[in-house]
Amino acid sequence: MADGDAAQVAHSFNKILAQPAKRSSRDVDESVKKLRRLILIEGIPSVADGTLRHRIWKIFLRVADLPVETFLDYVARGPCEVREKIRNDTFRTLATDRGFTDRVKEDMLIRLLDAFVWRNHDRQEYNQPCFTYVQGMNVLAAPFLYTMPSELEAFFCFAKFIEEVCPTYVQPTLEGVHHGLKLLDRCLKIVDPDLYAYLRSKNLSAELYAFPSVLTLCACTPPLDEVLRLWDFLLAFGVHLNVLCVIAQLLLIRDDVMRSSSPMRLLRTFPPLEAAPVIGIAVTLVRDLPPDLYEELVRHPYEFKA
Template sequence: MSSGSSAAATAHSFNKILAQPKITSKSRTQPDVEESVRKIRRLILIEGIPAQADPTLRHRIWKILLRVNELPAETFLEYVARGPCEVREKIRNDTFRTLATDRGFKERVREDMLVRLLDAFVWRNHDRQETQQLGFTYVQGMNVLAAPFLYTMPSELEAFFCFAKFIEESCPLYVQPTLEGVHRGLKLLDRCLKIRSKNLCAELYAFPSVLTLCACTPPLDQVLQLWDFLLAFGVHLNVLCVIAQLLLIRDAVMASTSPMRLLRTFPPLEALPVIGIAVTLVRDLPTDLYDELVRHPYEFHG
């Protein structure tokens, strides 16, 4: 079977799961929904999302994996109508350089779209701060985490609600002012990587990759493929994906007289080998360490 016909067959398999009957249908039972999500996860792991064969698949699947079922337009428009939030200047200091070298991203996502989404997110959490254990505002790196949603979703409305759900539920500790989750992730990376290449601490070379869930490493099409995996199985696996990238260049790092220079810019991302290594690494981790890894992006210790 040719790659084109294989991608078309995979797209058909995804569409069959999505359409019989619709996953978001209120008539479906929770076990039905969970079974459909399990099938989607399995297909993502085995085949990947064939975005070229069906450009609508990725955004439909991401919304299902994030459990984004409602898109109240009036709520988003109300946030936008408020104008600049209190940290607009901080947002603008970052948005202009978001994925700046990716022409495809720049053609599809304008800076004002990023600014509008991030302003709205700050306003949303300004209103909800009394009812939440964790508060949210804009922190550096959030612009890069928002970028894949604006690129993938067909509207700013969908991008906003998917981004908000992702930040607030999947990795809330990654976007606290102290970046607590990111620093936990870096410490866990060191513990998971049993052999510290030349005693280099993860804080020195892996910070951008952990902070942005590898979205800082081009090309964007590979980042999106990696995010398919992370949204399906958990953002905690990004730590293992960073380790996988290190293992792919391990020989060069070990042979280098200046390993930090080599690690400062990771090679172009290749999602499939990285995912394959990450899945293998899961099997090798002690249960207690893996449990800690799973919880580190969201579990608040008080």
């Protein structure tokens, strides 16, 4: 996107964001629809305005209140009961991305995750659904710490994201992740039966090649700037679409996979992420899915199985 075009798109986003604070829910919903449309058509031009992404993410997550004292209280409590488990993961979080490691230090990740565990320790007292640290949570926290201008904002956005957007993904059994992987196989069988059959002939299910991509909502696949563009889309339209985004990445290397006698060698590490074509393919795949399957896909990140 040229500088002039990016500035014009940034202006369009800012025009929507500049609406008066006190508005009806109908007006708010209309603004969200406009933001979604712009994200799908243009994408967020973060170079033209570095404040856009974090402001838009907060709107999609409906994060408005940022109680400083609450966060400081969690931080003041120090290490939570699973601190060692957290530290076993945080040191390798996006470790090969220099831009990330320059901006987000390990102690920031540890502090946020400690605070999140303390927050949910308190929620137990009120019989609310609660969480602890599980595999992959460090990577899910990383984009928030990188994008938000403060740890405070990153913490409350991350907490809202985990507790309301994808709670099944962070259960001790990773229930939602495994459900998502089964859905990936079912969707692939419909949208590309030949590719599905070839992978199955090699005893390859999504559990074997797509686990990291589903677990982290593709945040494990560099580069980070493309991950953020993909997350713009997922936060706007629903994280359930990540399953179709993983299929889109498969389709982009389909010919190589079908020619390979050992496709797992290719699938062990996906090529660098390119958000625009992945999103474009994912959107078209929605139309190919039966309504009942798509409905199950929509609900799986937040609805627990009976």
